[in-house]
Amino acid sequence: MNFDLTPEQQQLADSVSKYLANEYSFEKRKAIVHSDSGVSETVWQTFADMGLTAMTLSEADDGFGGGAMDLMAVMESMGEALVVEPFLENVALAGRLVSRMGSVTQRAALLPGLIDGSARLAFASLEPGRRYALAPQATLAKAGPGGWVLNGHKCMVTGAASAHKLIVSALTPVGVSLFIVDAHAAGVTLNPSRTVDGFRVADVTLTHVTVGADALLGEDGAAMPFIEEAADFATALLCAEAIGAMKSANDATLEYMKQRKQFGVPIASFQVLQHRMVEMYISTEQARSMAILVASKVDGTTDAKERARAVSAAKIKIADAARQVSQESVQLHGGMGMTEELKVSHTFRRLTMIAQQWGDADHHLERYAALT
Amino acid sequence: MELNYSSEEQGFRSEVREWIAGNLPHDIREKVQNYRGLSKEDYLRWHKILAVKGWSVPHWPQEWGGTGWNITQRYIYDEEFALAGAPGLPPFGPAMCASVLLKFGTPAQKDQFLPRIREGDDFWVQGYSEPGAGSDLAALKMRADRVGDHYVINGQKIWTTLGHYGDWIFCLVRTDSQAEKRQEGISFILMDMKTPGITVRPLILMDGGHEVNEIFFDNVKVPAQNLVFEENKGWTVAKYLLGHERMGSGSVGGSRRELAALRALAGRELKNGKPLLEDVRFKDKLSRVEIELDALEITSMRFLDQMRRTGQPPGADVSMLKIRGTEVQQMITELAMQAAGPNAQPFKAVDNGSIDHFTSRLAPRYFNFRKASIYAGSNEIQRNIIAKMTLGL
Numbered sequence: 167m168n169f170d171l172t173p174e175q176q177q178l179a180d181s182v183s184k185y186l187a188n189e190y191s192f193e194k195r196k197a198i199v200h201s202d203s204g205v206s207e208t209v210w211q212t213f214a215d216m217g218l219t220a221m222t223l224s225e226a227d228d229g230f231g232g233g234a235m236d237l238m239a240v241m242e243s244m245g246e247a248l249v250v251e252p253f254l255e256n257v258a259l260a261g262r263l264v265s266r267m268g269s270v271t272q273r274a275a276l277l278p279g280l281i282d283g284s285a286r287l288a289f290a291s292l293e294p295g296r297r298y299a300l301a302p303q304a305t306l307a308k309a310g311p312g313g314w315v316l317n318g319h320k321c322m323v324t325g326a327a328s329a330h331k332l333i334v335s336a337l338t339p340v341g342v343s344l345f346i347v348d349a350h351a352a353g354v355t356l357n358p359s360r361t362v363d364g365f366r367v368a369d370v371t372l373t374h375v376t377v378g379a380d381a382l383l384g385e386d387g388a389a390m391p392f393i394e395e396a397a398d399f400a401t402a403l404l405c406a407e408a409i410g411a412m413k414s415a416n417d418a419t420l421e422y423m424k425q426r427k428q429f430g431v432p433i434a435s436f437q438v439l440q441h442r443m444v445e446m447y448i449s450t451e452q453a454r455s456m457a458i459l460v461a462s463k464v465d466g467t468t469d470a471k472e473r474a475r476a477v478s479a480a481k482i483k484i485a486d487a488a489r490q491v492s493q494e495s496v497q498l499h500g501g502m503g504m505t506e507e508l509k510v511s512h513t514f515r516r517l518t519m520i521a522q523q524w525g526d527a528d529h530h531l532e533r534y535a536a537l538t
Numbered sequence: 539m540e541l542n543y544s545s546e547e548q549g550f551r552s553e554v555r556e557w558i559a560g561n562l563p564h565d566i567r568e569k570v571q572n573y574r575g576l577s578k579e580d581y582l583r584w585h586k587i588l589a590v591k592g593w594s595v596p597h598w599p600q601e602w603g604g605t606g607w608n609i610t611q612r613y614i615y616d617e618e619f620a621l622a623g624a625p626g627l628p629p630f631g632p633a634m635c636a637s638v639l640l641k642f643g644t645p646a647q648k649d650q651f652l653p654r655i656r657e658g659d660d661f662w663v664q665g666y667s668e669p670g671a672g673s674d675l676a677a678l679k680m681r682a683d684r685v686g687d688h689y690v691i692n693g694q695k696i697w698t699t700l701g702h703y704g705d706w707i708f709c710l711v712r713t714d715s716q717a718e719k720r721q722e723g724i725s726f727i728l729m730d731m732k733t734p735g736i737t738v739r740p741l742i743l744m745d746g747g748h749e750v751n752e753i754f755f756d757n758v759k760v761p762a763q764n765l766v767f768e769e770n771k772g773w774t775v776a777k778y779l780l781g782h783e784r785m786g787s788g789s790v791g792g793s794r795r796e797l798a799a800l801r802a803l804a805g806r807e808l809k810n811g812k813p814l815l816e817d818v819r820f821k822d823k824l825s826r827v828e829i830e831l832d833a834l835e836i837t838s839m840r841f842l843d844q845m846r847r848t849g850q851p852p853g854a855d856v857s858m859l860k861i862r863g864t865e866v867q868q869m870i871t872e873l874a875m876q877a878a879g880p881n882a883q884p885f886k887a888v889d890n891g892s893i894d895h896f897t898s899r900l901a902p903r904y905f906n907f908r909k910a911s912i913y914a915g916s917n918e919i920q921r922n923i924i925a926k927m928t929l930g931l
Contacts, residue, residue: 167547167610169539169843235539420929440925441918447929448858455836456829462541479829486826528822534829535821 169458171239178216179239185212186247192509195248195364204366205251205328214283219257222399223265227277233465234399238406238457245410248509248516250364252288252325254407256280258400260287260333263344267384267392272346276331288329288349290320290370291393298525300335300393305372307336307343313378314338316345316353319371326368327358333383334372341387351375363516391470398477401524402464405457405484408520412450412487415495415513419443422499422510439498446491453487456480475537478530484520485527492517541839543614550611554618561587562624570623571799573899575747578661578703585627585658595632595656599640602648603656609845613785613838620791628700631655631662635708637782638726638775642767651706651728663731665695665709665753666776673919675710676720676773680755682711682727684762684769689713689727691735691758697913701738701751704731710776713769726772728764735759743909745902746885780915784856785842787914788863790835796870797828804877814877827869834862854927857920864910864917875904 171179190209198206213219221236223229230236237257244253261280264273264287279285293304305318316336326332332347332354347354353375358368384392420443423434433439460480467473492514496503503510521527543551566580588594596612598604607615619626627633636655639648654660671678680693691711701707707729714723729736735758740748767775804815804824814820838859841852875882882901884893911917925931 167540167543167839167843168846169541169840170847171539420931423931434931437922437925440929440931441921443929443931444921444924447924448861451837451855451858452830452833452862455833455840458539458840459541459832459836462539479825479832482826483829483833531822531825534825535818538825 175236175239178218178236179243181216182218182240183243183246185216186243186249190247190249192512195250199250199360199364203328204360204364205325209249210251210286211283213251213253214281218253219261219283220281222257223261223277223281227265227273228281229265229277234402234406234461235465237403238461241403241406242410242413245407245412245516246414248364248411248414248512250366252286252328252365254400254403255289255324256287258403259289259291259396260329260331262396262399263289263333263383263389263392264346266395267344267389269380271380272383276346279330285331286325286329288323288325288332289396290323290326290332290334290347291397292320292322294319294321294369298529300397301342301390302335302337305334305336307338307345309338310376313376313381314345316347316372316375316377319369321369322367323370324365324367326356326370327366332370334370335389335393338386342390342393343386344383344389344393345377345381346383347372347375347377347381351377361519363519364512394470394474397524398473399464401477401481402457402460404520404523405453405460405480408484408488408517409450409454409457411513411517411520412446412453412491415491415510415517416443416446416450418508418510418513419446419495419498422502426500433498442494442498446494449487449490453484456483471537475534478525478534478537481525481530482527482534485522485530488517488521541836543610547610547614551614551618554615555622557591557593558618558622558624561591562622563587566625567623570625572896573903574895575749576625578700581625581628581703582658582661584625588627589657594627594658595636597633598636598652598656602640602652609785610842613842616786617791620789621795623795627658628661628663630664630699630708631660631706633782634664634779635662635706635728638708638766638779641778642726642775644763646763647728647766660705661700661703663698663701663704663707665698665701665707665729667697668694669696673916675776676724678710678712678724680709680711681715682713682725682760684713687762689760689762689765691727691729691755691760693755695753695755696741696750698738698751698753699749699913701753702740702748704738707731707753708766710772713772717770721773723770724772724776725769726766726775727760728766729758729760733758733760743906745906747902747906749906781851784860785838785845785852787856788834788838788859789867790831790838790863793831793834793863793866793870796867796874797831800824800870800874800877803874807877807879820873820877823869823873827866827873830862830869831866834859834866837862854923857915857923860914861911861917861920864907867910868904868907871900871904871907875900 220229221232225231264276307314307316329349332349334345334347353373355371356368361367424432426433460476463476464473495510496514499510502508595603596605596607600606668678682689682691709727710724711727712723713725717723735756737754739752741750805813807814809817878897878900881893881897884898887895887898
């Protein structure tokens with residue numbers, strides 16, 4: 167038993183953390199969030215140059231064949247900096263699905279661009295009125311001349327507008343399948359918006375979108391286990407990201423408590439506030455333990471049930487802790503915590519959304535209990 | 539990172555598990571599993587079985603009978619005990635008094651006390667708290683006045699766990715009431731409880747059990763050689779003890795066993811004809827406790843790993859194990875009481891068999907475990923420690 171990062175993991179974590187500290191300051195992030203595209207090409211290219219986009223892709227695809235453990239510390243740094251580039255959506259979801267399901271030709275067409283930073287993907291999965299359900303219902307794919315015709319509606323597709331290709335889940339007569347769809351294909355309409363935590367999402371409407379037979383990823387009707395695996399993998403990494411955001415909220419709050427004076431003394435001297443700060447700290451450490459555990463489980467198990475249970479357990483703990491830490495950090499900052507100008511209000515928003523992303527605590531409690 | 543135990547460690551775990559299975563007396567296991575209190579004879583009998591095996595004081599230096607196990611092996615050992623429903627040895631002698639003697643005792647004191655503690659010849663108890671000195675321990679008043687080659691002790695201790703079993707007691711006493719700082723007038727002293735002038739009075743708790751006591755000291759003559767370390771330096775001793783052996787305060791193994799018992803109970807109890815375990819509201823609470831315990835287990839392992847890497851005892855942070863560990867214990871006892879439903883009401887098993895002994899203890903156990911967040915440094919004191927030492931508040 168040991169909790170040491172390998173020298174390689176440590177080195178990567180250090181360089182990402184250093185890069186973000188220098189080049190992803192709160193001010194620089196703000197500029198990215200309010201830019202037209204909402205993502206920085208320079209930052210994305212740097213991630214690719216650092217090998218982050220290749221980290222979890224298989225060696226056969228010129229990736230590094232790494233797992234969640236290899237990205238855990240990186241995700242924590244991204245969480246701390248509140249990175250808004252859709253890293254997980256590219257690497258842990260869309261890229262992973264292509265890598266695991268795609269034919270040699272499909273992988274050769276999409277993954278080199280993902281690895282070198284020149285191309286981006288998005289995963290169009292969620293549907294209106296279906297909350298966190300991963301199985302599509304309203305997006306249908308029917309056999310058409312020379313391939314497939316897709317019709318339907320996807321929502322909250324993170325990074326859709328900056329993506330070159332969409333990986334779309336749809337129901338065929340056989341079952342749940344995935345399709346590679348050009349983001350600019352005829353019949354694809356994007357309705358983009360900015361999220362409360364600074365990301366770019368889009369509703370995607372598919373109207374008689376025709377794709378070739380080579381757009382089908384993997385076997386017809388066999389996509390569901392892969393989708394669940396990718397969503398679990400992404401959720402495990404999201405938990406690590408949450409730890410970074412919680413750490414950021416805690417650090418900021420602690421600093422503020424020591425500076426801020428009321429009644430002639432720093433508010434840090436008030437025991438009622440000290441104990442709340444301690445609770446934030448303990449909950450973050452408990453959440454960190456679950457983030458470590460889930461990274462180890464998604465890497466170490468081939469049993470889908472065991473994996474899903476570990477992911478749900480971690481997500482429940484992370485959701486609870488994210489809520490507590492984010493709410494308390496705003497409360498202990500007082501009015502200043504409410505303002506746009508302090509980072510803590512942005513961390514609050516990110517943690518609030520992380521708590522719900524890919525399933526809130528209630529969603530995962532239901533899944534966890536069903537698997538126990 | 540490698541979260542799994544090595545094959546050597548797993549082998550060690552099996553060895554401990556098998557040995558307990560073959561050597562823990564059935565009547566003692568039954569008492570633990572059914573929440574019956576253990577008698578003094580039970581504790582000492584189990585202690586002697588362990589002593590014969592050479593496992594009664596694993597953490598001691600080998601020259602005094604320790605096993606030479608590393609920190610991970612000791613953790614596994616404790617965890618296996620808890621999982622099996624084997625009673626842990628009360629910490630007062632082997633863990634607490636002995637640690638103090640090993641660090642501060644004279645050669646004569648070590649020779650006099652350590653072998654008997656190791657062999658389970660005496661039952662030791664701890665005399666710290668007083669009516670006016672709880673969390674504020676330094677406010678203690680019990681006096682020890684030096685008269686010739688003796689100290690004369692007068693005063694009172696309270697909350698003395700298993701004090702009615704005690705053969706010996708270690709106490710913090712005031713030897714200088716004029717000291718500028720209260721902490722500087724305190725001494726650490728050992729007393730034979732058969733000494734005239736010591737009276738033990740039970741304090742019955744709301745669970746109906748006799749676990750803690752008040753102890754009165756009326757002109758008790760204690761030989762001066764029973765003073766440990768220097769006169770007026772008892773606070774140094776107490777602080778040393780406070781930082782010692784707190785790894786187990788998460789009680790992960792014990793809570794795992796209790797959680798399994800709770801799950802079994804909720805599987806037997808019916809609500810609308812279906813097991814309570816399938817009730818959504820109940821299930822959510824159970825899941826959250828289980829997940830908190832999963833996290834606590836990993837957090838404990840992270841502390842172990844830190845100790846392995848640094849060779850140092852854990853810092854103030856380890857207080858979080860006590861806080862979350864006792865919260866988990868309390869949540870489990872509360873859910874178990876809830877699971878029993880209306881049957882939680884009787885204080886004792888009902889003769890016609892409708893309420894068995896186990897069920898009748900569920901509410902009292904819930905009552906009893908309110909103590910967990912109060913004892914061994916209340917959870918508020920633990921938060922003070924983290925606030926001050928870790929967060930610099």
